[in-house]
Amino acid sequence: MTDPTISRRLFLGATVASGAALLRSPQPASIWSARGLLEGAPGIVTSERLRPVLPGGVQTGDVLHDRAILWGRVDRPAQCLVEWSTSEKFTNVRRVKGGVTNAASAFTSHLDVTGLPPGQTIHYRMQYESADSPGAFSEPVIGSLRTPQRPDARGNVRPVRIAWSGDMVGQGWGIDEARGGLRIYDALRRAEPDVFVHSGDNIYADQPLLAEVKLDDGTIWKNVVTEAKSKVAETLDEFRGCFAYNMLDPHAQKFGSSVPLITQWDDHEVVDNWFHDLVLQNDTRFTEKRVRVLAERAKQAVFEFLPIRRHAVERDRIYRSFSYGPLVEIFVVDLRSYRGANSGNKQTELNAASSILGPDQFKWLEQGLKNSRATWKVVACDMPIGLIVPDRMRNGERNYEAIANADNGVPLGRELEIAQLLRSLKAGNVRNVVWVTADVHYAAAHHYAPDRAAFTEFNPFWELVAGPMHSGTFGPNQLDGTFGPEVRFASPAPKPNRPPSDNMQFYGTLDVDPRTRALTAGLWDVTGKRLWSIEMPDETAR
Numbered sequence: 001m002t003d004p005t006i007s008r009r010l011f012l013g014a015t016v017a018s019g020a021a022l023l024r025s026p027q028p029a030s031i032w033s034a035r036g037l038l039e040g041a042p043g044i045v046t047s048e049r050l051r052p053v054l055p056g057g058v059q060t061g062d063v064l065h066d067r068a069i070l071w072g073r074v075d076r077p078a079q080c081l082v083e084w085s086t087s088e089k090f091t092n093v094r095r096v097k098g099g100v101t102n103a104a105s106a107f108t109s110h111l112d113v114t115g116l117p118p119g120q121t122i123h124y125r126m127q128y129e130s131a132d133s134p135g136a137f138s139e140p141v142i143g144s145l146r147t148p149q150r151p152d153a154r155g156n157v158r159p160v161r162i163a164w165s166g167d168m169v170g171q172g173w174g175i176d177e178a179r180g181g182l183r184i185y186d187a188l189r190r191a192e193p194d195v196f197v198h199s200g201d202n203i204y205a206d207q208p209l210l211a212e213v214k215l216d217d218g219t220i221w222k223n224v225v226t227e228a229k230s231k232v233a234e235t236l237d238e239f240r241g242c243f244a245y246n247m248l249d250p251h252a253q254k255f256g257s258s259v260p261l262i263t264q265w266d267d268h269e270v271v272d273n274w275f276h277d278l279v280l281q282n283d284t285r286f287t288e289k290r291v292r293v294l295a296e297r298a299k300q301a302v303f304e305f306l307p308i309r310r311h312a313v314e315r316d317r318i319y320r321s322f323s324y325g326p327l328v329e330i331f332v333v334d335l336r337s338y339r340g341a342n343s344g345n346k347q348t349e350l351n352a353a354s355s356i357l358g359p360d361q362f363k364w365l366e367q368g369l370k371n372s373r374a375t376w377k378v379v380a381c382d383m384p385i386g387l388i389v390p391d392r393m394r395n396g397e398r399n400y401e402a403i404a405n406a407d408n409g410v411p412l413g414r415e416l417e418i419a420q421l422l423r424s425l426k427a428g429n430v431r432n433v434v435w436v437t438a439d440v441h442y443a444a445a446h447h448y449a450p451d452r453a454a455f456t457e458f459n460p461f462w463e464l465v466a467g468p469m470h471s472g473t474f475g476p477n478q479l480d481g482t483f484g485p486e487v488r489f490a491s492p493a494p495k496p497n498r499p500p501s502d503n504m505q506f507y508g509t510l511d512v513d514p515r516t517r518a519l520t521a522g523l524w525d526v527t528g529k530r531l532w533s534i535e536m537p538d539e540t541a542r
Contacts, residue, residue: 148325319361366425
């Protein structure tokens with residue numbers, strides 16, 4: 001049973017490649033067999049058509065000190081089987097079984113593996129057994145992840161590296177196999193982060209791909225195009241197909257098996273600049289005009305295709321936090337699910353219309369930052385604070401998509417919520433807060449300080465911008481002076497919508513030194529070239 005959102009050519013290509021590999025090596029038996037792969041025993045010969053196939057590899061995510069989500073997707077009902085060990089040779093193996101995949105969740109599986117040792121590299125093998133043909137196993141996929149650490153008996157910890165970026169397969173730039181595919185995933189894997197934070201726009205559901213795009217030099221960018229990426233996404237299967245498209249890339253698959261993810265969403269998982277009450281009256285590409293309906297379908301695909309752990313009570317909650325030992329805690333926020341409608345953003349009171357975090361998420365973030373014992377608190381935000389991100393005109397008024405409202409004055413609109421948070425953190429003497437984001441499709445470093453600001457009740461902080469991962473490069477956006485931002489670095493495109501072949505695709509890193517507790521931030525391009533960096537001292541040590 002194949003996924004209808006993947007083209008027949010691509011699916012058959014993946015299946016043939018898998019089959020060819022099987023013919024060159026012993027047929028896969030169960031990794032759980034008494035004399036299975038660990039001993040190199042011959043496999044049981046089974047008809048290839050009965051074996052489950054993983055068209056998009058595997059992913060890991062939401063890693064805690066003692067557990068991790070292992071994600072996979074197959075082409076039929078099948079049970080996930082996992083072996084894991086702290087040894088690359090798979091000695092002292094632990095084994096875990098997942099449930100049987102089904103069509104209702106696009107044959108995806110999320111196995112929450114518990115009992116992992118903290119501060120260790122975990123090597124794992126994932127394999128699926130067909131539910132309809134017991135004894136028919138997929139090829140095993142081997143991967144690794146590193147669990148967050150706890151101090152040893154002497155209080156020692158190792159360095160921590162976090163990477164982040166966003167904006168994948170946007171503005172018509174898809175997988176061009178002749179140009180190396182989604183090269184950013186290879187660059188990120190080589191950077192060897194402990195974890196990668198995807199800052200949103202995991203897909204561009206509202207931007208289909210053309211088979212060919214002519215570049216400025218006269219050459220042709222040739223996209224792989226699937227059925228789902230040939231139109232805007234409206235149905236659940238079409239949203240699923242957008243996620244499945246990105247996972248066809250070999251770099252994405254290799255990255256997914258070796259670097260744990262922390263993911264959030266932004267607008268293009270649904271449609272550009274969306275909010276729940278938006279109706280796409282004038283967009284002829286859509287037959288379903290109600291964005292609220294589209295967002296519900298898109299969010300289901302987000303939770304199906306990304307390795308996110310479901311919240312125990314609020315099943316669809318995206319905001320959450322992750323401790324990486326005493327050095328770093330990451331707070332992931334969601335600026336989509338609780339916002340009021342985009343507007344002129346000049347409200348004088350904080351209410352449902354001017355909110356972007358919402359009261360429950362605001363309280364969670366405020367208390368989490370105050371209570372965190374980590375030296376550095378990283379807020380992974382899907383949109384920037386001070387950059388002006390305009391939306392279209394509505395009712396004769398310029399609307400705004402992000403937090404800033406372009407007036408450089410006292411906080412108004414969505415700025416009210418941010419001002420309240422910053423004021424509270426200053427009152428609580430919460431230091432070492434760094435914001436990371438994507439969204440605007442260029443790399444930048446902004447320093448915020450009260451001596452440059454209209455609103456002054458806050459401690460200075462940094463906001464670091466990275467991206468796009470594999471989309472058109474733009475910029476620069478203008479800054480709003482309400483919170484006193486200053487550009488310390490920017491790498492905007494020489495003209496709009498530069499293709500990935502121009503190498504203007506960016507990611508960022510945060511490295512924390514366990515000896516000095518200093519944080520070094522860096523911004524890098526897709527070739528692995530460092531463009532900018534700064535060492536931030538531990539303010540709590542002063």
